[in-house]
Amino acid sequence: MESAKNNGLARCHECGLVCRFQPNSQCPRCDAKLHLRQPHSIQKTWAYLITACIFLIPANFMPITLLVSQGKATPDTIMSGVYALIDEGSTGIAIIVFVASILVPLAKIVGIMIILVSIHFRLKISHKLRLLMFKFIDWIGRWSMLDLFVISIMVAVIDKGQLLVIVPGPAATAFALVVLLTLLAAKNFDTRLMWDMEEDNDWTN
Known part of the structure; x- marks a missing residue:
């Protein structure tokens, strides 16, 4: 055809x-x-992915929330929050937060990188498999915002004035940027390139 x-x-x-x-x-x-095809699709996708990788470091290692109690601030990273939920017996919620906040963004970045590398080096991977992988990555990416949603609920609910306050930490901004950049990477990738990889034409024309 x-x-x-x-x-x-x-x-x-x-x-x-x-x-x-x-x-x-x-x-x-x-x-x-x-x-x-979309102009400079691969270049733009790589640029967004590399930038997302840079912001992924502070998103995971800097405090995502600050619990202020009687003037004393206690920082929490994503992983420390997961451990705290496990210690409190909320293992199910901890798994959801871990998957949505760590596995999903990482899987999106790695998955799109695999697709880009396979196109660049013309690896013999089924085009349909690549397309299904990309569609799954694009679909699952919407769950990456779950962690920020939880933070917004905690900020709204757990606010007792000067006694107990939860405020977003610097990692929250970095994490939001990671989610945004991976969404832009998926949006700027032209999936038709996966079907064109055997042709000699310039992909960016």
Whole structure:
């Protein structure tokens, strides 16, 4: 089965219209420049992933919450919070927080990196398997915000004035950036590149 690309058709990245592609042509509906594939898709995806990896370090090792009790601040990282939940007998919640806050962001980064490396080095991996992996990564990424949701609930509920206050730590900002950057990485990756890897055409055209 021939692809739209081989038939000289391109989908406008602005309005979605499928039209005949020619070099330097424009969409007849919105006048946007037409591209067979998203311009610089792989480069943008790598840039977002590398930046996410940088922010992943402070997100996991800096305090994500600060418990202020009678003027004394007690910092908690993601892992120390997981250990605290286990010590209190809330093992189920601890597992959910661990999966959503550590495993999911890490799995997204590693998964997209595997796809990019397989395309770059033309590794013999099933295109359908890569596509299913990417769809799973894109779907599971929405659960990465669970930890920030828990923090917002704790800040709203556990606030007793000067006696007991929970405030977000610096890792909360870093973690939010990791989630945002991985979402942007997935959004900027053109999945059609997985089906084009055997062709010699320039992916960024």
